[in-house]
Structures are given as C-alpha cells and as structure tokens.
Amino acid sequence: MFAQFHVLWQLMRGQRFHYALALGSLVLATAFTYLVPLVGSATIDYAIAGRSPLDASPLLAALLALLGGAETVRTHLWIATLAMVALTGIGGVFTYLKGRLASLASDGIARRLKNELYDHLNHLPASHHDRADTGDLVQRCTSDVETTRQFLAVQVMEIGNAFILAATALPLLLSLHVPMTLISFALIGPIIAYGYIYFARVKHIFKSVDEAEGALTSVIQENLTGIRVVRAFARQDHERAKFARPNAAFRDRHLRLLRLMSWYWSISDFVALSQLGLTLLVGARWVATGELTVGMLFAFVSYLGMMLWPVRQMGRILTELGKTSVAVARIKEILAVAREPEPDARPDGDPVLHGALSVRDLRFNHGGNIPALNGISFDVAPGETLAILGPSGAGKSTLMHLLLRLYDYTEGSIRLDGHELSRLPRKAVRRQIGVVMQEPFLFSKSLRDNLRLGRVNAPDHEIEEAARAACIHDSITTFDQGYDTLIGERGITLSGGQRQRMAIARAVLKRPPLLILDDALSAVDGETESMILDALRKRHGRATTLVIAHRLSTLAHADRVLVLDQGRIIQTGTHAELSAVDGLYRRLWQIQTSVEADFQRELPAG
C-alpha cells in the first residue's frame, strides 16, 4: 500500500501546491461545517433549556460568548439562526474552493499525462508501432488516464477528508466527553474493514460482468456486420438463439453482482445505523443520569452523521487504490519505451540537399533468417527518375523505409549529397524526402488542410497547383465545399485512387529534393497515371524520383530501371539496355505486343 501511495505522490508533481490548498480548504470547510451543529447544541442547552453556561465545555462556552452570551441569544434567537446560515455559507465557500482546486489539480495532471503520451507515441520507433496493438494503446491513453484522474480528483480528497475528519473530530469530541467518544467510534473500524474485504472479494465479479458485456457486444457486432450472410442463409432463428445466451448471461451476472451489492449496502447500513443507535441510546441514558447534556448528545449525533458516510466509502476507496496503481503502471509502460534515438543536432543546422543518392552494400534483416536486403549498391543522380521493379518480398519497401530512417540500417551506407543518413537528425532527413505510399494515410481534416501538411505556409494558389498536378483538383471542385470538404469520420470518404492522388499532391507541395512513390498510383487508371507522372517531371525536373512500380506504364516514365529480387539487384539499366537482354523487364515489355496476338488466337476464325 505504501508503494501505491508513493506512485500517487509522484504523479502529483507540479500540482502538489494545488492539492495543499485544496486540503487546506477542506480543513476549513470541515471546521466551519462542524460549528453549525455546535451552534444548535449551545443554543438548545444554554439559551433554551436554561442550563448554567458555567457547566459548558470550553468550546461551547467560547462559541456562546461569540454569539453574545446565553442571555442575548435567548432574547435574540435570530442570532443563532444567522450564525448557522453564515457558518454554513463560509464553510460552503471553502467547499467550493476545495472542489475547484482539486479539479484544477487532477484535470491538470490528466492533461499533462495525455500530452506526454501523445508526444511520446509520435516519437516511438516505427518498429515498435509495427508490433503494438492500436486498440490497447488507445485504451491506455484514455481509460487508464481517466481511472487515474478520477482517483486523483475524488478518492485522494476523500482519503484526505477522512483523515482530517478523524484528526479534528476526535480531539473535539474527546474534549466534550471521553467515554461517549469511545462509544461513538466503536464500530468505525469494523465498517472500514468490512468494506475493504468486501470490495477486494467482489473484484472478480465486476470483471465477469464486464466480460459478459463484451461478449454480448461482440455477438451483436458479428451479427450486424454479417447480416447479409445471415439473410442469405435465412439463419435468423439460429442468430436469435445465439444472441439469447449472452443476453441472458449478461443479465444474470449483473443480477448476481446486484445481489451481492444489496447484501453489502444493507449490512453496512445496518452497522452504521447501529453505531448511531448505540450513541443515541447510551447518550440518552447518560443524559438521564446527568452525565451528559442534551446539547452534547446532539453534537455527538451530528458529528457521527458526518463521519459515517466517508467511513463507509473508505473500504471501496482502498480497493480502488489498487485499480489505479494498475492503470498508472500501464501508462508508465508506454512512457518507458525508448524514443527513436537521435544523433546530436549539427551545430551548422540542417544541410541543404540536392538529391544525389548513393547506396553502398546495404543490408537489412527484419529478424528472420532471410535478410530483406542483401547487399545492394546503386547511385541516383540529382533529377534522375529511377524505377524499382520486383516481386513482392523483394525488399522494395524495406529500402524505402531505410531511406526514410523509419528503420535503422546497421550494415552498409546510404548517403544523400555525401552525408551519411545515420549521422543526420531523422527529422532533417525526412524533411528532404516526399513519399507517397500505396495506401496513403489522410487525416480527418479538410482537403486543404490535408494538402497543407506538405508545407504549412503554402498559399492557396500553390495548393491548387499541386492538386492540378496530381489530377485531383477537378474531383475536389465537384464536392459541395470544395477544398474545405472534411474527410474521414466526420466527413466524406475518398476512393482509393482519390486518396493516392491527394497524397501525391501533398508530396508535390512539399517540394522535396527526393521523391519516393511506392506503388503510389495502383488505384489510378493508366491515362491519369501518365498525366500525373508527366506533370511531376515538368514540375520537379530537378527532383530525384524513386518509383516503385507494378506495371509497365509506370516504367515508361523512368530514366533508369532497377530490378530487385530477394534483396539483391538482379538487373539495372536504361530502357534500351534492358530491352536488349532477357529478363523480367523484357518479359514485361513483350506483353504489350503479345496481347494483340493472343486475342487473334482466341477469336473465332473469320
């Protein structure tokens, strides 16, 4: 338990001052709220019942003096009324301050955690993201942070509150009457222990209800996503039966939990009320013997009323401390993963590059037996367009990821204008490269904002130019809101070809010295592809371009072609050179002419 408190203390970093103020307000609020029943008590005993003020305990006497003395209060009872309202009001101000400060602190911590997590996720290596489960990460960033926040907002204050209540009430009541105090607190310990043991034991039932709900939801989801199959096989009755089980299971498990809760609450109510009854009855007897005054009994009963509720919550809070520490541990696990390592920033700032690429003996292994890249070397001159061709698994995408420094190469060298990539800051490298992937990712923003991700300060006319070059401008203008159309969850859905063209426009706008197209036009028809590639050449006459190609039409636009297979370069050369020798390139080229011949064969004679 101590270790768990330590974790919380760590979390409160930066907000401890707020917490201190909040607890201070809580103490004051509690103190003022305490005084309210005392006013009632003093008034009843000394102003109304007519006991001698000389018998009063020091506290009551002081209070009575403050109100103007027993005699004044008796003749001016409204003073007591006013005092009660005023004290509650002042206590209320502090209660308000406590609530506000606790929220500033806990929500502040939650905000800091969320921001930290967000930034950290963006800086984790791509290889980590390859393995991680998105749903799980999001869960940790949201639910676990929320669990922590709730604890920091509510439970931490309740723990503080209970301690302060006990710490202040005990001396106060002891000053009134010692044996009565012992009797009033007799059952407090058992109540806390009961709650703690109970909630620790029903934890697994809460979990089983959650699981039942999950099972129910997944059956509904399965049914609804497969509704066409259900109808196609007319399996409605089968599905109803399949649904009835988890539906009933969820109900029954929930009922089981409720049954346990009903026992818990009724028993804890019983113990709490027994405590109150005990105090009342023993007190009444002592009032009868003159051991205790009616006013004092009134005070004891009122304090107990204040104590009982927080005390009953204490068992639950202590079990929630366990839940929170699990959540915090899950959050810390993310933050503990190392960010992408960075070389020290260069004193002379990022170099300006022109796109001369030189690759030597590059090897890379994803961790399997077969290396993804097995020693490749090639050069690309500034402004040259190089097409890379090869079957899937040849190593094309790995090469691209190494160029972008999404993965770190360990053997061989990649130089851009003579600079070894691994010695440049990653961000400097990425700023020099425009990349379009086969399934590009667009953000749920407007089309314009998506394009502008390429260059934040690009003026509107350049955005349009880029869109025209990527043959997407005409599609954009058909949307009702043109460039301001939202895409994604809150907007429209683009087709695969439209997404690819958007990504090309985005990369064009970036004006990088090196452009990489990874099968970036697979969903675009041949004619449009030609137009885009031509436009790219015109605009970026001097940009070095790497094109990973899956069809002949793409190759036609390249200066040079490199054929990759099983991590090695098996052919390289210009169109003329490669057409002259047997190989993948020539076979591909021959299809063009063979298609017609094949048709003639298939057609019926005549």
Added chain:
Amino acid sequence: MSSSFQQEDEFKARLDTGLWLKLFRRALHLKRYLYPLFFAAILIASCDAAFAHITRWAIDGVVRDGLKANFTGYISAYLAATLLLCGGVWLFIELAGNISNRLAHDIRRDGFDKLQELEFGFYDTRPVGWLITRLTSDCDRLARIIAWGFLDIVWGTSYVVMIAASLLLMNWKLGLIVLAVLPPLALVSKMFQRKMLLSAREVRKFNSQITASYNESIQGVRTTKTLVREQENLAEFEQLSSQMFAAAVTNARQSALYYPIVMTLGSLAAGLALWRGGWLALNDALSLGTLVAFIQFAGQFFNPINQMARILTEMQGAQAAGERVMGLLATEPKIKDSPAVKQRLAETASRRATQPALSVIEGMTIDTRTLAPDGGPHAIDRIEFRDVTFRYENGPVVLDRFSLTVNAGETIALVGPSGGGKSTIVSLVGRFYEPTEGQVLINGVDYRERSLAWFQGQLGIVLQTPHLFKGTVRENIRYGRLDATDLEVEAAARLVNAHGFISALDQGYETEVGENGNRLSTGQKQLVSFARALLADPQLFVMDEATSSIDTETEQLIQRGLETVFHGRISFVIAHRLSTIRRASRILVISKGKIEESGTHEELLARRGHYHALYTSQFRREREADVIAGG
C-alpha cells in the same frame, strides 16, 4: 451519418411523458418486482422519517422522566426502524436491479429480433456502430432510468410528503416556515442538475475527440514522421486536451457550487426551526424533543429533492435515446411477406400436417415434398427481370427499365465500370431490395408473391470480402446447413478445393478464424464461403468477385471451386478476373443502369466495343502482375 453515433444527444427541453409512459409500460409485465418495489420505496421513506420521531420521543421522555424513561421502548423502536430500513435497502437493490436488468434484456431481445427482419435499405443509412450503441448502452441506460427512476420518484415523493406531514402535525405554523425553503431548494437543484448534465456532456464530447485523435495519430504515425509533423500534431492535440481540461474544470466548478448552495438552504431551514421553535420552547409551547426533530427534518429535505431533480434531468437527457430505441422497435420491415403469402404459408403448413406426402390438389397428384412452404413449386427454373427500374430512396435512377431472362444452369457475368448498377442487380436478385418499378419473376411469378424466407433460403452468396463469423472453420462452413455432419462439411470443402489449405492450418477444421475471419487471407475466406454456400445447396448463386490480388495458386483453386458451385445453378457473378468472365455462359456489360453489350466472350470480343477495351486492359494488367510476381 457515420459521425452521428459518436455524438451525444441533444438535450430535450420538455419531458415527453408519453414516451416515458410507453417505456414504463414495457416494465409492467415485471409486476412481481414492480409492486414490491413500490412498497419498499415507501417503507424506506417511512423509516427515514421515523428516526427523527424516535429521537424526539426519546429526548422528551428523558427530559421528563429522567432515569425512569422508557429506554427499552427507545431501543426497540430504533432497532426496529434500523432493521426495516436495512431490509428495505436490500429489497430495493434486489428489485430495482431485477427490473432494470430484465427490462434491458427484453428490450435488447426485441430490438435484435427486429433487426433480423429489417431490409438492407435500413442498414444502408445506419452504421453498425450506431446500431450497437442502441442495443447496448441505450437499452441499459433506459432500463436503469425506468427502474431506479421509479424507485427514486416513489421514495422521494413519499419521503418529502412524510417530512412535510410530520412538520405540519407537530406544529403547523412552524412547519410552514420550514417548508418555505422547499421551492427554492427544488428550483436550485433542477437548475444545477441541468447545467451539470450539459457540461458533463461537453467533457464526454472532447473525450471522444481525444480518443479519435489518439487513434489517428497511431494509425498515421508513419505519415506524421515522414511529413515531420510531430510538433504541429502535438500543438493541435494540446489545444484539444486544453479544451477538455476547461470543460472538466467547468463541470467540477458547477458541482462545487451546487452543494454549498443547497447546504446553506438546508441550514437556513434548520436555523428558522431553531429561531421560531426555540422561541416556542422558551414559552413552553414546544417540547425540546420536538425542537430537535424539527431541526433534523429541516436538514433532510436535500436528499430526496436532489435525487428527484437528478432523475428528471437524466430523463430529459436520455429522451433522444428513448426515441431512437422505441423508434427501432416500431419500425416495420419494408420487405416482407404479403398477407396473401402469409395465408398460403399457413394453409400449406396445415395441409402438410394433415395430409400424406402425395396428395391431390386441383385434380392433379402432387408430391407435396417438392413444394415450397408457400405452396409454390420448389424448383427455380427461370429468373426474369421485366422492365425493372430502381432507385435508392430519393436517389437517382440506378437501373433503368432493365430486362433479362436467365434459365437454370446459366452463369451470368456482370462487368462494367463501378457505379454502373452491377451490385444493384445482384441485390435485386436476392430480394434484398425490391424494384421501384417493374417486376422480378420466378418461373413467371412475381417474387413478391412468394415467401421471402423460402426464397432467400435458396440463395448462396459470396461477397467481395466474404464475411466469416467468429468461430472455427468447421462452424463457418456448417453455417450453410446447420445439421450437416462433419463428413458433409469436409466433402463440401473438398468440392471447392478448400480442404487442402484447411488441413494445412494449425488445427485444421478446428482453427479459429478470428473476428470477421481476419486470420485467413481474402482468398482463403472466399474458399470457405464457397464451401459454406455449396453445403446449403442453393438454387441461385450470387458472387461479387474479389478485386484485390490473390496469389496464382489460390486463384487456380478458386477457379476450380467455382466450377463446382456454378454447375446446374443460376449464377450471377460481378466478375473482375478474366478466368471467371470467360467461364460465364453470358456476359453483360452494365453501364449507367443499362445493358451496353451482351453475349458470349467470343461474340463480344469480335464486336471490338466496350468489352474489348475492358478485356484488353484487364488482360494486360493480369499478365504484368504474373510476370512481376514470377520475378
């Protein structure tokens, strides 16, 4: 549409009592819980109110009689009230819990039932996530409000009435003074509850945006890195998290303000009781015990008023959810059996029960086993589209006076640009939609005059991304015919060439396919769905061929599997692969809702029109893919 299920409902200004009564009526059959709950609520309110009376009685007794006071009486009264209260608490959790859970279960069951009947047009405009929310959290929330709201309102009302009655009976003048605090208390409670509900929603709204933002940032992390957007992304996110922070702090401020205000009001009531009551006591017009009871009662108003204000606010907030759920339950399917068909279904069923398999109907001896449940012939020999025009609700015309006749044994390949109407034709064949104008005929009879369940039971469907259910491969194939034996399942898999790859899986037929079958490749999912369709032995087969690339080996398996499936049936295929297209007995080029060209592969090639162009480009693409894949 896709966004709406993420959003929170609007807050309804007026409480729609009709809607809530309708919902409440659904709980009426849970009488054995509802009635006792009513009494439990009153019982608890009585116990709550009794304590102050016992205190009063005890104090007065002790003040009057000293040690001779009736201590046994006080102890037993207190003990009795305590036990009753605890019993009441146990009862109400038990009863309200039962009502809420059983009601949620029943609404969910009825909603699920309804969803099994509704036509696909209903699903077109409602994303799955939206529907799931209706059946899960909406149902739970409404049932909870009904059960606990009923309890809170009965308890709260009777508690307030009892306090008020006690006050007035003890001393009506003093009682009236204390009761004066009630209206402002109710007003303040209602106002704050509303504010807090609205700001809590604001927090949830930002929270779901933050969740979406995390999701996006993780999925797009490579794009972020390559565009070097880390700084900007963080700045945008910080804006969002700050908005959430502000909303959360506002919400906390409102509740921090609410409690002190109502507490002060309660204190005012107690203070007034002390002032006037004290004065009366000084003049011996009021006992000390009564004075203490007055002060205690004055402080007790807050709880029931707060609970009732909360539940009324919650009802206003959940009203939109209530409307949606009740709306779903009240929706009537647009595609269903006509009354005439229903009658024939009933007649056939009773005839089957009473007559032998061979019977004489209208002068002819007929083997009733060859009849469909609606009394029509079971065999489908011909499907005909007669001048079919179709548009989706208020949309443009997708199919324009389309006519086509297909006989048993024929395979129709549909090709053409996307959005041309191919999918619509296939949906109309399956009667998942019905023609806007014109008719689809089975053996010359409009299919709206046949049983829907029977007809759809004759369909075998394989979609572009075939849907498999969570479970094993075997269970998925068996979905085609639930009573099929293991041998029959495997035989079907063999026929479509799926047996080989299934046996090669870790656990063979017992391999779990995962959610949506995601542990299998698209090609493998297609093979499994062929086996499933074949097991059902459909008379009509409908397929939307996958466009994504499938390796050559699987492709060959699929083609041979298809051969088995097509054999002897009427088949409609939205075809992309040349091998499938060539296998068809007739090819239709569909564009702009019309048949552009129609004929066999050879006829269409010779015509050198649309089909020729389409075929050429597809041919080249497939060849190129083959060459590149070959390395």
